[in-house]
Amino acid sequence: MKTAWLMASPAATGLIHRAGSQSGPCLRIMERDEASAISGRLLADVGLTSATVNDLRRMDVRRLLHAYHRIRIASPPRRFTHLAGFAPVIDPTLMPRHPFAPNSAPQAAAVPLLIGWNREDMAFFPGRDTGLLDLDEAGVAERVERLPIADAPRHLAAYRADDPDASPSRLLMRLVSDWSIGAPVLAQAARHSAAGRAPVFAYRFDHSSPALGGRVGAVHSSETGYVFATGGPFADPSPDAQALGRTMRDAWVHFATTGSMADAPPPVPAWPAYRPDNPAVLALATPPHVIDHRLPLDADWIPA
Numbered sequence: 001m002k003t004a005w006l007m008a009s010p011a012a013t014g015l016i017h018r019a020g021s022q023s024g025p026c027l028r029i030m031e032r033d034e035a036s037a038i039s040g041r042l043l044a045d046v047g048l049t050s051a052t053v054n055d056l057r058r059m060d061v062r063r064l065l066h067a068y069h070r071i072r073i074a075s076p077p078r079r080f081t082h083l084a085g086f087a088p089v090i091d092p093t094l095m096p097r098h099p100f101a102p103n104s105a106p107q108a109a110a111v112p113l114l115i116g117w118n119r120e121d122m123a124f125f126p127g128r129d130t131g132l133l134d135l136d137e138a139g140v141a142e143r144v145e146r147l148p149i150a151d152a153p154r155h156l157a158a159y160r161a162d163d164p165d166a167s168p169s170r171l172l173m174r175l176v177s178d179w180s181i182g183a184p185v186l187a188q189a190a191r192h193s194a195a196g197r198a199p200v201f202a203y204r205f206d207h208s209s210p211a212l213g214g215r216v217g218a219v220h221s222s223e224t225g226y227v228f229a230t231g232g233p234f235a236d237p238s239p240d241a242q243a244l245g246r247t248m249r250d251a252w253v254h255f256a257t258t259g260s261m262a263d264a265p266p267p268v269p270a271w272p273a274y275r276p277d278n279p280a281v282l283a284l285a286t287p288p289h290v291i292d293h294r295l296p297l298d299a300d301w302i303p304a
Contacts, residue, residue: 155296
């Protein structure tokens with residue numbers, strides 16, 4: 001998301017020559033009235049007004065943080081891409097428009113973009129609901145009925161057909177991850193591609209982490225250890241995982257150098273630029289392979 005904000009800010013024009021957005025699509029940022037409303041709630045919580053806002057400078061930081069978290073918890077986002085508060089705001093100088101809504105911001109459009117998500121990104125966010133990782137078919141069916149996704153049971157059946165060996169929880173996480181992150185990622189890719197000034201290359205990271213008995217799959221943030229060779233709590237020491245990490249690092253450096261993945265070093269196959277009429281996505285697995293990602297990604301999954 002921060003990458004998208006910087007791409008769209010006129011203050012950063014000419015400073016960014018390639019951009020990589022990993023599991024952080026950002027089509028829209030906060031409107032000023034939204035930001036003013038939540039700022040007012042924070043001030044009221046600590047006994048201040050807009051006239052006494054400078055008293056924040058002298059306030060004990062613990063009091064301020066307690067208020068921040070109370071307001072944050074009381075204003076949950078509707079979905080992953082919804083910025084409910086305390087985020088960049090439309091501003092006439094620094095951020096005069098949304099980064100990728102309704103299209104790619106003019107100063108962003110000329111920057112080659114590498115963008116993707118992880119197959120089970122949302123397995124990272126169950127909070128205390130760890131039972132989410134061990135659901136049976138009945139448990140998943142019950143939860144699917146409560147999802148804010150139109151026709152979710154039919155979509156879940158499509159994932160089952162695509163991956164018949166996956167656990168019920170894994171299929172649910174794939175569905176929610178594509179709805180929350182994958183669909184906005186591909187919307188951002190399509191809008192950037194439509195500008196016609198720079199290529200965009202889309203990926204989906206598919207390598208499952210061994211963490212928690214392998215139940216989390218390709219969980220949010222697990223790809224960063226492969227890109228930066230830093231390991232981490234979701235690291236996989238297997239030879240296949242180590243080889244995938246080397247492949248990704250070579251590919252990321254190649255993109256940073258050339259702005260293209262058309263001739264990325266082996267074992268990356270021919271990786272076409274993403275276009276709405278050719279939704280080619282590189283599945284980062286063993287081996288990496290290109291998929292046509294249309295499953296199921298309904299149009300109403302895309303935030304305005």
